[in-house]
Amino acid sequence: MVETAGGGPGDGTAEVLDRPLPDGVRRRVVQIVSDGFGGLTVGELPAQLRQYARFAPNRRAKFAGNAMAAALETDALFRQRIGEKLREAQPELAGALDSGSPPPAADPLDVAAAAYVLRPTGWVKLVTAAGEEAQRADAERADEESRAELERLREELDRAREQTRAETERLRSELETAKKEAESLHRKLRAALSDVKRGEAALRKVQGEMEAVRAEGQAQVSSTESETRRLKARLGEAEAALEATRRAAREGRSVEDMRVRLLLDTVLDAAQGLRRELALPPVSVRPAETVDAVEPGRMTPKDIAARALSDSDPAILDQLLALPQAHLVVDGYNVTKTGYPQMPLEKQRLRLLGQLSQLAAQTGAEVTCVFDGAELAAPVLLAPPRGVRVLFSKPGVTADELIRQLVRAEPPGRPVIVASTDREVADGVARAGARPVASAVLLKRLS
Numbered sequence: 001m002v003e004t005a006g007g008g009p010g011d012g013t014a015e016v017l018d019r020p021l022p023d024g025v026r027r028r029v030v031q032i033v034s035d036g037f038g039g040l041t042v043g044e045l046p047a048q049l050r051q052y053a054r055f056a057p058n059r060r061a062k063f064a065g066n067a068m069a070a071a072l073e074t075d076a077l078f079r080q081r082i083g084e085k086l087r088e089a090q091p092e093l094a095g096a097l098d099s100g101s102p103p104p105a106a107d108p109l110d111v112a113a114a115a116y117v118l119r120p121t122g123w124v125k126l127v128t129a130a131g132e133e134a135q136r137a138d139a140e141r142a143d144e145e146s147r148a149e150l151e152r153l154r155e156e157l158d159r160a161r162e163q164t165r166a167e168t169e170r171l172r173s174e175l176e177t178a179k180k181e182a183e184s185l186h187r188k189l190r191a192a193l194s195d196v197k198r199g200e201a202a203l204r205k206v207q208g209e210m211e212a213v214r215a216e217g218q219a220q221v222s223s224t225e226s227e228t229r230r231l232k233a234r235l236g237e238a239e240a241a242l243e244a245t246r247r248a249a250r251e252g253r254s255v256e257d258m259r260v261r262l263l264l265d266t267v268l269d270a271a272q273g274l275r276r277e278l279a280l281p282p283v284s285v286r287p288a289e290t291v292d293a294v295e296p297g298r299m300t301p302k303d304i305a306a307r308a309l310s311d312s313d314p315a316i317l318d319q320l321l322a323l324p325q326a327h328l329v330v331d332g333y334n335v336t337k338t339g340y341p342q343m344p345l346e347k348q349r350l351r352l353l354g355q356l357s358q359l360a361a362q363t364g365a366e367v368t369c370v371f372d373g374a375e376l377a378a379p380v381l382l383a384p385p386r387g388v389r390v391l392f393s394k395p396g397v398t399a400d401e402l403i404r405q406l407v408r409a410e411p412p413g414r415p416v417i418v419a420s421t422d423r424e425v426a427d428g429v430a431r432a433g434a435r436p437v438a439s440a441v442l443l444k445r446l447s
Helices: 002-006 023-037 047-052 057-063 065-074 076-089 091-098 108-118 123-250 254-278 301-305 315-321 332-339 345-363 399-409 423-431 439-446
Strands: 327-331 366-371 388-392 416-419 435-437
Touching (some): 047 065, 057 065, 065 076, 076 091, 315 416, 327 345, 332 345, 366 399, 399 423, 416 423, 423 435
Parallel strands (some): 327 366, 366 388, 416 435
């Protein structure tokens, strides 16, 4: 047996496989080599396989499969040693192959793989037949899978058709419902249009009735005015009778005096009742006010302040702040940079606000101090002193514009004084009705 596998006369080593080894047979061959691999010493292994000597059988079959197949094909001694290990592991299959009658119940792939390793006579036919059998099995399996897939697809198609049919029925039902709802909405719309038309007609009717009521009211007013004129005539007659009664009293006619007094009381009671009935308003216009003439011009706070003092006199500020409801608006940084520019801004603010608080307490005037906050990264943390309102302009708004807004917000006629040396600010607030005062005047007053 061993000599036959080694290439003795009459064996199948001279046979040559003229096609690639089938994949199923090749996997079984690699498994046979991997199983017999562990029973050989390192010296018995070909040089290209010695690096896989310590691998586990499954790992060896995975990583060294190609190398083992190539060595089995080219190295006859290695193939003989693997054949001996196969004979020891499967003696019955090896014996059947040597006798030329493989067991009919054996797996064709196992028979072909063993024949490829042992190389008995006719092994090429066995390998070819096993490959064809494997192809037929694969084809049958693929055909079976195709039939199963086709059946599954048919079932899915039936389900899809059933779902489509059900979905169509549902959509048809929803369409019918939508049509009914649309018809109902159309009916409601027509009814609403009819209601609108009736409402418009009713509105026109009400408007006509209102016009009639307004005309009737005007007629009643005219009638009331006529009655008022008649009553005024009667009142004149009563006043004439009263005057006659007074003359009679002076002449000593006692009986006539009693009668006239009774008539006077009657007329006065009637006049009072008539006043209550007509709800006549009290007289608000005096006769002298109806005469057309030219009144003298009224003096403004600026005229009063300019009568005796110059614009640079700090006393003028006291006169202005003494006016009723005076409001002092201060251009903060303009004043501080005029008076003490060398100090840091924070100290400038604190010094000015402290002095303004004292001024507010002394004069009782409303004081607002405005600072430019357009370039501030964050709001200034500051507790305003008593009597002083402190404002910072918003980003994009200058302090000058904020001052003009404050002046425009005041009612016409209220005394508003703006302390600033900025000519544009002074001119703008003067046009708005405020009184500009130079920052130096305020600083003199504060000091």
